[in-house]
Amino acid sequence: MIDVHGVSKAYGTIRALSDVSFTIEEGEIVGLLGPNGAGKTTLIKILTGYLQPDEGQVTIAGFDVLTQTQDVQAHIGYLPENAPLYPELSVQAYLKLMADLRRVPPAEQNERIARAVYATGLTDRLTQPIGQLSKGYRQRVGLAQAILHRPKLLILDEPTVGLDPTQIVEIRRLIRRLAQHATILFSTHILSEVEALCDRVLILMNGQVRADARISELATTHNAILVLNQEVAGVRDALARLDGVVAVERDSQNGYPFYRVRGREDADLCPAIYRLAADQGWPVRELRNDVQTLESVFNQLAVAA
Numbered sequence: 001m002i003d004v005h006g007v008s009k010a011y012g013t014i015r016a017l018s019d020v021s022f023t024i025e026e027g028e029i030v031g032l033l034g035p036n037g038a039g040k041t042t043l044i045k046i047l048t049g050y051l052q053p054d055e056g057q058v059t060i061a062g063f064d065v066l067t068q069t070q071d072v073q074a075h076i077g078y079l080p081e082n083a084p085l086y087p088e089l090s091v092q093a094y095l096k097l098m099a100d101l102r103r104v105p106p107a108e109q110n111e112r113i114a115r116a117v118y119a120t121g122l123t124d125r126l127t128q129p130i131g132q133l134s135k136g137y138r139q140r141v142g143l144a145q146a147i148l149h150r151p152k153l154l155i156l157d158e159p160t161v162g163l164d165p166t167q168i169v170e171i172r173r174l175i176r177r178l179a180q181h182a183t184i185l186f187s188t189h190i191l192s193e194v195e196a197l198c199d200r201v202l203i204l205m206n207g208q209v210r211a212d213a214r215i216s217e218l219a220t221t222h223n224a225i226l227v228l229n230q231e232v233a234g235v236r237d238a239l240a241r242l243d244g245v246v247a248v249e250r251d252s253q254n255g256y257p258f259y260r261v262r263g264r265e266d267a268d269l270c271p272a273i274y275r276l277a278a279d280q281g282w283p284v285r286e287l288r289n290d291v292q293t294l295e296s297v298f299n300q301l302a303v304a305a
């Protein structure tokens with residue numbers, strides 16, 4: 001559905017994106033996670049054809065964003081950060097305007113608007129001027145305009161920013177519902193949002209994709225952590241000789257010798273390490289599976305950046 005290859009973009013001397021590549025398959029919900037200034041909005045503007053990259057190619061639903069921009073935009077529902085809404089228009093009048101702009105055939109407009117309004121829970125707000133709506137409801141109007149033309153791909157830039165907790169829950173529920181019929185890519189800087197909604201996360205930092213992971217895989221681990229109370233000679237080599245071990249990293253944790261033991265995919269290392277430590281009489285302080293969370297991955301990347 002989305003194919004991004006070697007995309008770079010600079011604003012003067014600021015490199016907003018550097019050689020970004022990834023693909024997104026139909027039906028996925030992908031979170032684009034990154035701190036402020038990571039390049040999320042820049043990437044989204046490039047994907048939606050509103051900004052040209054300096055280098056690289058983007059294909060959406062088989063169309064090239066640079067040369068077939070209108071075809072691409074016809075396939076996308078886009079919720080920009082701070083969606084431009086007309087405060088004096090009623091919800092209904094605004095959606096009619098957007099249907100005209102999207103060239104939805106007049107005979108189909110009423111039905112399309114009714115469906116979008118129903119999907120976004122706006123039925124009882126139709127006649128209200130947008131300017132009088134709460135921020136959560138305005139965001140729903142932004143989503144309603146994004147799905148008017150029944151796009152197969154929704155691209156949402158920080159869809160819950162500035163909303164209160166109740167509104168956040170409602171918008172997330174709505175996104176989950178929309179995901180039954182469309183592929184979704186949305187940007188956020190909130191870790192829990194990604195965990196709550198996504199199948200997969202792309203972590204963008206300093207304009208680069210630093211991680212691309214399935215949320216379900218993050219929690220599983222083939223690695224173990226061993227911390228000893230004091231130095232013992234030969235631990236690293238002995239660990240490396242265990243069946244299923246592919247690498248052993250040595251570090252220190254509050255001054256104690258610390259080993260991260262990386263295993264093959266089918267490995268369950270802790271029992272074997274426990275037996276080895278008992279045989280050798282190692283002064284074990286801690287032995288555990290090295291469970292990754294999105295937060296731990298993000299923190300490791302942030303420290304390395």
Ligand SMILES: Nc1ncnc2c1ncn2[C@@H]1O[C@H](COP(=O)(O)OP(=O)(O)OP(=O)(O)O)[C@@H](O)[C@H]1O
Nearest residue numbers: 011014016034035036037038039040041042043189
């Ligand atoms: N029009 C512009 N002119 C100059 N620099 C820009 C422009 N737009 C963005 N930048 C810079 O490019 C970098 C990436 O910005 P971008 O808005 O894409 O990041 P972001 O991840 O969306 O951040 P945020 O979460 O704060 O919206 C930042 O350093 C930003 O200051």
